[in-house]
Amino acid sequence: MSQISNIYSGKGVCLDKANIDTDQIIPKQFLKSIKKTGLGPFLFDSWRYEDEGFLGKELATRTIKKDFVLNKDAFSQSNILITRENFGCGSSREHAVWALKDFGISTVLAPSFGDIFFNNCFKNGLLAIQISDLNIEKIFLNQSEKSPIDISVDLVNQKVFSKNLFTESFEIDPYRKNCLIEGLDEIGYSLKYENEIEIFEKKVKKERPWSLND
Amino acid sequence: MSKKTLYDKIWEDHFVTVRDDGSSLMYIDRHLVHEVTSPQAFEGLRENNLKPRRVSSILATPDHNVPTTFRENDLDGIEDPISKLQVLTLDENCNEFGINQFKLNDLRQGIVHVIGPEQGLTLPGMTIVCGDSHTSTHGAFGSLAMGIGTSEVEHVLATQCLVTKKQKNMLINIHGEVEEGVTAKDITMFIIGKIGTAGGTGYVIEYNGEAIHSLSMEGRMTLCNMAIEAGARAGMVAPDNKTFDYVKGRPLAPKGSLFDKAVKYWKTLPSDEGAIFDKVFDFEAKDITPQVTWGTSPEMVVSIEDSVPASKDKNLIDALEYMGLKPGTKIKDIELDQIFIGSCTNSRIEDLRAASQILKDNKISKRIKRAIVVPGSGLVKKQAESEGLDQIFIDAGFEWRDAGCSMCLGMNPDQLDQLQRCASTSNRNFEGRQGYKGRTHLVSPVMAAIASLEGKFSDVRDY
Numbered sequence: 243m244s245q246i247s248n249i250y251s252g253k254g255v256c257l258d259k260a261n262i263d264t265d266q267i268i269p270k271q272f273l274k275s276i277k278k279t280g281l282g283p284f285l286f287d288s289w290r291y292e293d294e295g296f297l298g299k300e301l302a303t304r305t306i307k308k309d310f311v312l313n314k315d316a317f318s319q320s321n322i323l324i325t326r327e328n329f330g331c332g333s334s335r336e337h338a339v340w341a342l343k344d345f346g347i348s349t350v351l352a353p354s355f356g357d358i359f360f361n362n363c364f365k366n367g368l369l370a371i372q373i374s375d376l377n378i379e380k381i382f383l384n385q386s387e388k389s390p391i392d393i394s395v396d397l398v399n400q401k402v403f404s405k406n407l408f409t410e411s412f413e414i415d416p417y418r419k420n421c422l423i424e425g426l427d428e429i430g431y432s433l434k435y436e437n438e439i440e441i442f443e444k445k446v447k448k449e450r451p452w453s454l455n456d
Numbered sequence: 457m458s459k460k461t462l463y464d465k466i467w468e469d470h471f472v473t474v475r476d477d478g479s480s481l482m483y484i485d486r487h488l489v490h491e492v493t494s495p496q497a498f499e500g501l502r503e504n505n506l507k508p509r510r511v512s513s514i515l516a517t518p519d520h521n522v523p524t525t526f527r528e529n530d531l532d533g534i535e536d537p538i539s540k541l542q543v544l545t546l547d548e549n550c551n552e553f554g555i556n557q558f559k560l561n562d563l564r565q566g567i568v569h570v571i572g573p574e575q576g577l578t579l580p581g582m583t584i585v586c587g588d589s590h591t592s593t594h595g596a597f598g599s600l601a602m603g604i605g606t607s608e609v610e611h612v613l614a615t616q617c618l619v620t621k622k623q624k625n626m627l628i629n630i631h632g633e634v635e636e637g638v639t640a641k642d643i644t645m646f647i648i649g650k651i652g653t654a655g656g657t658g659y660v661i662e663y664n665g666e667a668i669h670s671l672s673m674e675g676r677m678t679l680c681n682m683a684i685e686a687g688a689r690a691g692m693v694a695p696d697n698k699t700f701d702y703v704k705g706r707p708l709a710p711k712g713s714l715f716d717k718a719v720k721y722w723k724t725l726p727s728d729e730g731a732i733f734d735k736v737f738d739f740e741a742k743d744i745t746p747q748v749t750w751g752t753s754p755e756m757v758v759s760i761e762d763s764v765p766a767s768k769d770k771n772l773i774d775a776l777e778y779m780g781l782k783p784g785t786k787i788k789d790i791e792l793d794q795i796f797i798g799s800c801t802n803s804r805i806e807d808l809r810a811a812s813q814i815l816k817d818n819k820i821s822k823r824i825k826r827a828i829v830v831p832g833s834g835l836v837k838k839q840a841e842s843e844g845l846d847q848i849f850i851d852a853g854f855e856w857r858d859a860g861c862s863m864c865l866g867m868n869p870d871q872l873d874q875l876q877r878c879a880s881t882s883n884r885n886f887e888g889r890q891g892y893k894g895r896t897h898l899v900s901p902v903m904a905a906i907a908s909l910e911g912k913f914s915d916v917r918d919y
């Protein structure tokens with residue numbers, strides 16, 4: 243579990259598309275990896291390159307699509323992604339989050355997210371923030387072709403803002419916030435409740451023995 | 457006593473405790489594991505010196521990467537060394553931790569969501585997870601079944617619990633009965649077309665109404681399989697006698713008096729009369745026709761009688777461009793290159809029976825470059841062969857393959873060529889899903905069968 247700073251400013255890049263599914267974020271051929279790292283070069287693979295990618299394909303051999311926003315020099319160092327509704331819908335592949343992180347994205351702003359993807363984000367220190375359609379629209383209207391948009395996130399006070407453009411408070415579950423700020427080991431945390439789990443199992447053994455299967 | 461929904465009841469019966477950060481621990485009864493989303497989870501266990509808490513809750517199988525030909529060669533039949541390593545890694549992890557696995561050459565191997573119910577591992581009232589979004593399939597039995605990410609897989613392995621928050625309740629009623637030729641696949645696609653791919657986000661969907669309870673267990677699995685395409689992590693149908701009959705006698709189902717005791721409990725699960733749902737949708741079964749997707753999201757779906765829609769919406773325009781379609785084109789005029797019958801949505805015996813009935817004594821169109829049938833499990837394959845279905849498919853011009861995910865996502869060699877157009881019984885028409893630059897149209901098995909004969913889409917009700 244990686245930590246995230248309480249307050250930070252970032253460079254925002256806009257991807258104007260709704261319902262971006264995890265198959266687009268990281269196509270299937272990259273799910274063959276048995277590691278969590280090294281997926282950044284293949285983020286949005288079929289939108290970023292003219293040729294079809296595969297694990298281990300050398301970047302130097304690939305033809306990039308010059309007009310795809312992440313390929314533009316000005317945006318290649320972006321760390322905040324701004325996009326449309328239902329981002330990360332579809333498959334449960336956590337590889338989508340690993341790829342975003344590996345590329346350098348630490349925050350995603352969208353009006354809504356796919357449920358499993360949203361969950362996966364927080365397990366990996368990626369902050370997914372749901373903000374209003376209105377402010378997303380404002381960002382899109384004010385984006386420039388030449389430079390990323392400055393966006394600041396204040397996690398403690400749950401505020402996201404861009405100077406002269408918008409400020410919005412966002413919701414985040416206290417446990418998720420805590421996880422991000424403290425960089426908690428989630429499993430270690432749950433294992434503190436081993437006693438309760440054991441009591442529960444004993445109860446099940448009595449009431450629904452078939453469900454334990456042992 | 458307050459009235460509860462099916463979901464409320466399962467939630468309560470699996471609630472372990474609230475952690476002091478406010479999140480809940482929910483106990484997990486069954487955990488399905490496959491080769492793609494588990495390696496990093498097992499690695500995490502090793503790094504932290506942990507072991508799976510309840511090995512007996514786990515069943516593993518390789519399905520995503522596996523070849524559907526030359527299975528007799530076992531692991532040597534996997535040409536891609538990276539795929540092979542992933543399957544081998546699953547073997548190693550299962551050996552190390554003592555996990556029951558149906559290996560590549562096991563007759564019981566198949567798509568996780570097909571083999572769980574087939575083995576009687578999936579039972580009503582259970583909590584079931586898998587590192588795969590289509591875990592929703594198992595909700596057909598009145599269980600709470602959810603797809604999870606790899607970090608959660610690791611968490612469930614180590615603690616037998618999922619950290620979660622209660623979702624909201626959604627009820628979708630389908631009143632009356634559907635016309636002949638209209639299948640569970642059409643019902644589920646119709647619903648997605650109406651509520652959208654984010655319509656169910658944050659909810660657990662319960663499906664109800666005559667049309668739903670008339671469905672076979674296979675049909676209910678098809679229905680719940682695509683709850684995730686409607687944005688819901690879980691979809692469910694209340695268990696009834698059909699459910700109990702299906703479960704009875706399966707290898708991992710309870711036997712004798714234990715089964716009777718279980719049934720007694722299962723009968724208490726259906727939502728109470730008057731239970732409150734946060735959102736309710738009502739649809740008439742007679743309005744549902746055979747459905748075909750035209751775009752790159754499952755919500756881009758129309759009736760077989762319709763045409764490709766026109767729109768100024770950028771997302772729709774992009775989808776049309778990707779799909780190589782023009783607004784106004786009749787669905788029935790769309791010509792196809794490939795046919796795929798398979799996937800966890802539609803690869804069970806009933807699907808194969810329905811498709812083969814249409815293909816009997818017929819030949820696929822010359823236009824079709826390849827048509828494949830991929831049974832959902834080795835046991836489905838064997839059953840189909842014992843009924844002679846394989847020969848019907850082969851005589852019609854289909855290839856008869858071995859079990860796995862296959863061209864549903866093409867992690868193995870079964871893929872579309874660039875720009876090829878496929879009528880597919882799977883669940884996702886996303887860009888590149890079935891192959892780089894490939895074009896997918898989602899349909900039911902009978903609609904795929906007819907399309908194979910005509911070389912283009914056609915209405916099964918005219919047949």
Ligand code: SF4
Pocket residue numbers: 519520567568569588590799800801860861862864865882883
């Ligand atoms: S058949 Fe397709 S949707 Fe189902 S588990 Fe396999 S890849 Fe996923």
